[in-house]
Amino acid sequence: MPDHSFTSPSSNTYSESTFRDVIIIGAGASGLMCAATAGYQGKQVLVLDHAPKAAAKIRISGGGKCNFTNMDISSENYICQNPHFVKSALSRYPSSAFIELVERHGLAYEQRELGKLFCSERASDLIQILRTECDWAGVEVQTRCAIQQLSYEDGLYRLTTSQGVFQCAKLVVASGALSFAKLKATGLGYDIARQFGLNVIETRPGLVPLSFAGRWQKRFGELSGLALDVSVTAGGRSFNEAILFTHTGLSGPGILQASNYWQAGEPIVINLLPKKDVFAELLALKKQGASLSKWLQRYLPKRMVQQWLEWYPLNDQPQPDMANISDDSLRHYGEQLMNWTLYPSDTAGYDKAEVTLGGVDTDEVSQKSFEAKKQPGLYFIGEVLDVTGHLGGYNFQWAWASGVACGLAL
CATH class of the missing domain: 3.50.50.60 (FAD/NAD(P)-binding domain)
Structure with missing residues (x-):
């Protein structure tokens, strides 16, 4: 031996x-x-x-x-x-x-x-x-x-x-x-x-948090402690469970599950609103001329919404006039919310793996x-x-x- x-x-x-x-x-x-x-x-x-x-x-x-x-x-x-x-x-x-x-x-x-x-x-x-x-x-x-x-x-x-x-x-x-x-x-x-x-x-390592580098580590660190109920997909398998922002990346049940299927260099995909017909609701907002921020806050914590709109402003507008946004732009924005694609740098290793x-x-x-x-x-x-x-x-x-x-x- x-x-x-x-x-x-x-x-x-x-x-x-x-x-x-x-x-x-x-x-x-x-x-x-x-x-x-x-x-x-x-x-x-x-x-x-x-x-x-x-x-x-x-x-x-x-x-x-x-x-x-x-x-x-x-x-x-x-x-x-x-x-x-x-x-x-x-x-x-x-x-x-x-x-x-x-x-x-x-x-x-x-x-x-x-x-x-x-x-x-x-x-x-x-x-x-x-x-x-x-x-x-x-x-x-x-x-x-x-x-x-x-x-x-x-x-x-x-x-x-x-x-x-x-x-x-x-x-x-x-x-x-x-x-x-x-x-x-x-x-x-x-x-x-x-x-x-x-x-x-x-x-x-399996059932393990995922780490991020550079700007995403910094961004997630600013949201550390915040949990969201989402759908996470990796390696073709999806899990509808909570994720947790940490100082080094993402954890929580949904991320741990996805980590078993994630391979280095591949993305994970997060659907932030898995139970919603996002495009239909965005079209309704446009018709009403309502606030995108307030709509997002119905489903996501305020801290997350504020950060999200900074990372992904609709048509590069922090507070867009929904009545003037094209349907194609709304469709693309809905896709972003439902297919948030991220590339982890690594797992947290055997010390954190279950x-x-x-x-x-x-x-x-x-x-x-x-x-x-x-x-x-x-x-x-x-x-x-x-x-x-x-x-x-x-x-x-x-x-x-x-x-x-x-x-x-x-």
């Missing part, structure tokens, strides 16, 4: 080798779900994680309340080079199954817009449910345990770690991806895949068991795979579904 992912074994590494039926690398959403499922099947399960606490990403997600699933889940909510890959696991463990689990534990939750489900109190309540399930299933969880070396011989995986040497017949990689570096995210899972000859799809696009090639893995086709007893689940959900609880549902499918197959 590449040296950057593994330190050399320390001189005080334990010499004894401890065997488990299953070892899972990663105590996150998919890893804990898989562990509990396998434990209930009678397997001896050990979960290892190099971070100080289990499920750190759950703890901070959704503003500390964790958007843990969605009422409406389908394969259309996922990005994967093989669009059919997710169907089996999602159909066998739908969101209703996870809702039933948390309800058995008495978790208070709330439904928000677009079918999103959040913990009513705090995400740590959800973590406690997962830990309780693991306890009931007899699962061991070892944090602060760094993987130093990994080898495979005679049908067994041998892991040299900072907490000793362990062996197993089945090894599950649930190590997550590169987003949230502050939570000690690493590319360990990709290194393991490459070690055993599996292809890894190039990764990039997920990672790309990962272990799903063609290398069974969609039913998640076992690597080339390597017996090696499994990959959760975000380490080339599966990325839209914003709205879809990535957590993928973690639950892939964890359960793998756990049942171990």
Whole structure:
């Protein structure tokens, strides 16, 4: 394996080798779900994680309340080079199954817009449910345990770690991806895949704010904190959700969604008035001789309208006489409002990304068991795979579904 992912074994590494039926690398959403499922099947399960606490990403997600699933889940909510890959696991463990689990534990939750489900109190309540399930299933969880070396011989995986040497017949990689570096995210899972000859799809930040340079960064900075309900299109996909102006560019749910489809050098297109027949309303303004500024302020914040009319004055007039504007000019202006085309300079990077696009090639893995086709007893689940959900609880549902499918197959 590449040296950057593994330190050399320390001189005080334990010499004894401890065997488990299953070892899972990663105590996150998919890893804990898989562990509990396998434990209930009678397997001896050990979960290892190099971070100080289990499920750190759950703890901070959704503003500390964790958007843990969605009422409406389908394969259309996922990005994967093989669009059919997710169907089996999602159909066998739908969101209703996870809702039933948390309800058995008495978790208070709330439904928000677009079918999103959040913990009513705090995400740590959800973590406690997962830990309780693991306890009931007899699962061991070892944090602060760094993987130093990994080898495979005679049908067994041998892991040299900072907490000793362990062996197993089945090894599950649930190590997550590169987003949230502050939570000690690493590319360990990709290194393991490459070690055993599996292809890894190039990764990039997903569900991430977009940055702008030059005059647009300055302009957006002046509107920082302002939110708009719009439609955002990138890479042929459109999302009707809010955007947020920031000091470096654009964020908010609509931008995060679009970022999964945006490629460097390509534009994003924003429809500022997605629910309006803009041209018809502009013609009505002309007939009435009414104010363009006042009309825009019906639908957009005053600060935005003031800036917009400075950036895009109609017929180069700050306060145009609508009665004297040609229909063609109104049509072009309406197009500008509905197709505001912008060119981001970059994403805000993995530090601000909620997920990672790309990962272990799903063609290398069974969609039913998640076992690597080339390597017996090696499994990959959760975000380490080339599966990325839209914003709205879809990535957590993928973690639950892939964890359960793998756990049942171990």
